[in-house]
Amino acid sequence: MAYLDFEKPLVELERRIADLKAASDGLDGLDTQIAELEARAQTVQRNICDQLSIWQKVQLSRHPDRPYFLDYVEHCFTDFTELHGDRLYSDDSAIIAGFARFNGRPVAIIGHQKGRSTKEKVHRNFGMAHPEGYRKACRIMELASRFGRPVLTFIDTPGAYPGLGAEERGQSEAIGHALYVMSQLKVPVIATVIGEGGSGGALALGVANRVLMLQYSTYSVITPEGCASILWRDGAHAPDAAEQLKLLAPNASKLGIVEEIVEEPVGGAHRDVPNMAQRLTVALEAQLKDLDGLSAEELIEDRYAKFRKIGAYNG
Amino acid sequence: MAGWFTKTRATIEAEAKKTLGKGIFRRCVGCSETIKDEEFVRNYEVCPNCGHHYRLRAPGWVELLLDEETFVEHDANLHSKDPLGFVDSKPYPTRVTAAQKKSGHTDAFVSGSGKLNDRDVELGLFAFHFMGGSMGSVVGEKITRTIERGLANKAPVLLLSSSGGARMQEGALSLMQMAKSVSALGKLREANIPFISILADPTTGGVAASFALIGDVNIAEPGALIGFAGARVIEQTIRQTLPEGFQRAEFLLDHGMVDAIVPRLEMKAHIGNLLSLWLD
Ligand SMILES: [Zn+2]
Numbered sequence: 001m002a003y004l005d006f007e008k009p010l011v012e013l014e015r016r017i018a019d020l021k022a023a024s025d026g027l028d029g030l031d032t033q034i035a036e037l038e039a040r041a042q043t044v045q046r047n048i049c050d051q052l053s054i055w056q057k058v059q060l061s062r063h064p065d066r067p068y069f070l071d072y073v074e075h076c077f078t079d080f081t082e083l084h085g086d087r088l089y090s091d092d093s094a095i096i097a098g099f100a101r102f103n104g105r106p107v108a109i110i111g112h113q114k115g116r117s118t119k120e121k122v123h124r125n126f127g128m129a130h131p132e133g134y135r136k137a138c139r140i141m142e143l144a145s146r147f148g149r150p151v152l153t154f155i156d157t158p159g160a161y162p163g164l165g166a167e168e169r170g171q172s173e174a175i176g177h178a179l180y181v182m183s184q185l186k187v188p189v190i191a192t193v194i195g196e197g198g199s200g201g202a203l204a205l206g207v208a209n210r211v212l213m214l215q216y217s218t219y220s221v222i223t224p225e226g227c228a229s230i231l232w233r234d235g236a237h238a239p240d241a242a243e244q245l246k247l248l249a250p251n252a253s254k255l256g257i258v259e260e261i262v263e264e265p266v267g268g269a270h271r272d273v274p275n276m277a278q279r280l281t282v283a284l285e286a287q288l289k290d291l292d293g294l295s296a297e298e299l300i301e302d303r304y305a306k307f308r309k310i311g312a313y314n315g
Numbered sequence: 316m317a318g319w320f321t322k323t324r325a326t327i328e329a330e331a332k333k334t335l336g337k338g339i340f341r342r343c344v345g346c347s348e349t350i351k352d353e354e355f356v357r358n359y360e361v362c363p364n365c366g367h368h369y370r371l372r373a374p375g376w377v378e379l380l381l382d383e384e385t386f387v388e389h390d391a392n393l394h395s396k397d398p399l400g401f402v403d404s405k406p407y408p409t410r411v412t413a414a415q416k417k418s419g420h421t422d423a424f425v426s427g428s429g430k431l432n433d434r435d436v437e438l439g440l441f442a443f444h445f446m447g448g449s450m451g452s453v454v455g456e457k458i459t460r461t462i463e464r465g466l467a468n469k470a471p472v473l474l475l476s477s478s479g480g481a482r483m484q485e486g487a488l489s490l491m492q493m494a495k496s497v498s499a500l501g502k503l504r505e506a507n508i509p510f511i512s513i514l515a516d517p518t519t520g521g522v523a524a525s526f527a528l529i530g531d532v533n534i535a536e537p538g539a540l541i542g543f544a545g546a547r548v549i550e551q552t553i554r555q556t557l558p559e560g561f562q563r564a565e566f567l568l569d570h571g572m573v574d575a576i577v578p579r580l581e582m583k584a585h586i587g588n589l590l591s592l593w594l595d
Contacts, residue, residue, distance in 0.1 A: 160524070162544030162552050167562060170572050171543040172523035176497060180529055183498040199481075199490060200524040200543070207494045221481045221490040221521070226548070231403040231483065245486050246399045255398065257487050304498050308459065310491040311452035312398035315390075315421075 002064040006048055006056050007267075013041045045267040055239035057248055058224060060216040061195050065270035067277070068127075069096060069111030069154045072194065075277030076284070077102055077109060083140055085132075089169060092133030094125045094161070095205075097140040099149065103285055108144035110137050110205060111154030114195070127196075128161035131174035134204050138181045141189075150188040150288060153205040158223055160201030175204045182207035183303060186296035190287050192262070192280065193217040193249075194269075209303050210287045211257060213249040214280070215264040219257065220247035256310055260287065343367055361579050368536050368579055370516060373425040373440045376475060380438065380583050381429035388427040390460055393453045395422055399486050407484040410446060418445045422453040423478070426461045428470070432587040434594075435470040437461050441477040441515075441522070448478030450522055451485040455492025458526070462499040465508055471590055472503060475513040476527040480520020493525035500526055509593055511586055514541050514564070514573065532589060533573040534582070535564035541573070 003011050017037045024030035052060070060066070073080050077100035085091040097110040112129065115121035137153075144151045160171055182189060182205075191208035197219035213219060222230075227245060228237035249261045262283045265272040294302060339352045345367025355362070359379050360369040371379070377386045394411075401407040415421060423445035428437055439461040441448040450458075458474065465472035481489040503510055512530025517540035524543050527533070535541060542562035550557060560566050567573045577585045 160543065162549045164549065164553060164555075164557060164561075167542050167544065167549070168570050170528065170570065172541075173528040173572055175524035175543070176493075176526060176529040179494050179497040179525060180501055180504075183494070183501040197487075200493060200521055203490055203494055204524075207498065219487050219490075221486050222483055227483050241403075244399065244401050244403065245483070247486065251399075252487055255486075255488055257491055300501075304502070307491060307495040307498050310488060310495060311456050312396040312485070312488055313393050313452045313456055314396060315392035315394055 004056075004059055004063065006052070006059075009044050009048065010041060010267075013037060013044060017041065042266065045271070049267060053239075054243050054248065055224075057216050058218055058239075058242050060268045061218045063268060063270050064116075066195055067269050067273045068116070069113045069156060069194065071273055072111075072154060072277055072280060073100065073109065075274055076281045077107075078104075080109070083143075084136070086135035086139060088132070088135060090130075090132050092125075092130050092136060093123055094127055094129040094157070095133035095137055097136055099140075099144070102152065102288075103281070105288075106149050108140055108149050108151045109154070110140055110151065111194075112157040112202075112205070114156060125161060127157040128159060129157065129201060129204075130161050130163070130166045131169045131171050134160075134174040134178040137205060138178050141181055141185055145185045145187050148187060150190070150291075151185060151208075152284060153189070153191045153208065155191060155193045155197050155202045155205050155219075156195035156217075157198050157201045158196055159198035159226075160204070175200045178204040179207050183307075184300060185303075186299060188288060188291035188294070188299060189303065190284060190291075192284070193219050193258075194280075196223075197247075198223055207303065207307065209291055209299060209306065210259045212260045212262055212280075212283060212287070213252055213258045214262050214269060214276075215249055216268050217249060218247040219249075219252045220245050255312075359579055366537065366578065368516065368538055370443055370477065371579065372444070373420070373442055376440050377425075377427075377429070377438070379579065380473070380586070381431055381436075382433065385430040386427050386438070387429065388425065389464070390426060390457050391421060393421065393456060395451055395453045395485070397484075398452070398488055399484065401484040401486070403484075410484070414445045418442055420445050422457070423448045423450070423482075424454040424457045426457045428464065428468070431471075431473075431583065431590070434587075434590060435468060436590075437465040437468065437470050437472045438475075439473070440475045443477040443479075443515075443517075446482065448476075448522075449480065449482035449489075450478060450492050451482035451489045452492065454482075455489070455495050458492070458496045459499045462496065462503055462510075465510075466499075466502055466506055469506070469508060471509040471511060471594075473511045473513065473586065474526060474530075475515055476518040476522050477515040478518060478520070478522040480522055480524075490521065493521050496526050497529070500529070504531075509590060511589070513582065513586075514539055514567075516540050519543070519545065519562075528572060532575070534585065535567060535573045535576050536582075537564060537576050537578055539564045541567050 346365035
């Protein structure tokens with residue numbers, strides 16, 4: 001378990017709980033003490049959550065223990081069959097795609113994947129996809145559209161990868177094309193921002209009939225660090241940029257960008273992953289049910305209408 | 316229709332010259348020749364000596380691409396709000412007001428209907444000198460309306476990009492303009508109406524990564540910077556120096572991302588020919 005600075009008050013409490021649990025091993029008398037400590041930990045946790053700054057919430061969205069796409073695959077789906085490659089260049093490990101069952105119903109699932117260990121982080125390229133990732137996603141989404149399977153996407157990326165090869169192989173075209181493909185899908189599309197929704201690389205999986213955000217996820221036109229380095233000329237101003245960018249779920253909801261915010265367990269999704277997955281399953285099931293019965297044309301038109309009205313202007 | 320457009324291009328350039336105090340000669344960065352300013356103006360900001368392309372403003376583009384006196388501007392009254400209450404070193408509304416004063420535009424995009432070789436077209440142009448041509452709600456709305464007009468009038472849509480990308484000061488609303496404009500393009504494709512994407516210097520970030528590189532044809536100006544990520548960001552990420560000519564139009568042609576590089580003065584003829592080959 002990793003602790004962020006503001007989670008530190010929990011460290012000592014949780015160590016004592018763990019020690020007591022180890023020591024109790026069949027012995028009576030310690031149970032009440034454990035329960036007391038656990039109740040106190042809950043209170044501390046709640047107090048921490050009540051006082052989180054915007055920047056701390058951004059940090060929660062990137063918490064090293066935060067559940068990633070594969071954690072939700074494990075908890076929310078069965079029969080997952082991963083499909084690899086874009087048929088053009090390679091297989092991008094920063095985006096995972098395939099088919100699975102959701103409450104028994106076959107669906108396509110596609111998500112950015114970050115790595116947990118150093119080795120896995122590198123393998124997943126920190127969730128930053130190359131053009132191949134978006135092209136693979138398009139391939140799977142078009143398959144789903146042909147076979148009448150809903151598409152569920154899971155967004156968690158700082159952004160599309162800024163690299164030489166990515167530019168050579170058309171990062172811009174790949175993202176633009178993904179937006180186009182998603183706009184034309186003949187099946188229900190639901191996108192969920194589970195962690196970081198960073199700029200075009202996030203939106204490339206986000207042209208959906210319904211967009212959900214987990215409570216402590218972010219959705220932004222640019223990372224706070226990137227914004228700070230441009231407008232403040234200093235990346236250290238990232239917390240200031242984060243405040244100005246209004247990148248948290250309630251902001252996105254107010255701007256008409258997301259339809260639903262899925263509440264996280266006390267302390268954040270990482271504090272109770274099965275519980276978080278359960279909450280997400282319930283939300284996705286309800287949204288899917290809501291879109292059932294719409295024809296292909298109605299689904300495309302519904303998606304168009306959703307994005308068509310987004311914007312703030314006079315005149 | 317907007318007042319700015321009644322000014323001729325020559326007077327606008329003349330005003331710009333006066334305020335910049337550059338005098339009546341310009342030294343070309345392409346060939347280092349000192350050439351009369353009016354020669355650049357007459358040549359639509361292309362160096363008459365070496366062909367170096369400088370940025371051309373909207374009235375110049377309209378004159379260059381459309382048949383004389385056929386342009387009718389639309390949506391010139393759209394102007395931005397401050398949906399986030401965004402403040403960095405200055406509040407966002409202050410930046411917008413300054414950009415409006417400086418450019419004579421209400422935002423970073425000019426759009427309208429006109430004729431190209433007697434054919435009805437819908438034209439939209441980025442104004443780079445308005446906050447770096449950045450795309451916020453107004454730009455996204457104007458692009459979408461331009462595409463929708465193309466759909467309604469069955470007229471080919473020409474979008475000329477010159478933009479640093481999405482406008483940070485409108486946050487995720489700017490990001491969503493990418494999805495909005497591309498979704499509209501989807502309808503245009505379904506209706507078999509051409510979309511011609513002209514890529515001028517620079518076309519980067521969220522504008523590159525939405526509609527600009529998915530034209531039925533992508534036509535770049537010589538030397539234009541076109542790419543997703545900024546070169547500085549890429550260098551910091553990969554810790555190596557980027558090759559000569561990286562993200563220039565010629566680099567994109569080499570990598571199969573644009574159909575052609577067309578000098579500005581040949582742009583109208585090139586597009587006219589393509590539309591004729593497709594539609595007549
Ligand atoms: Zn020259």
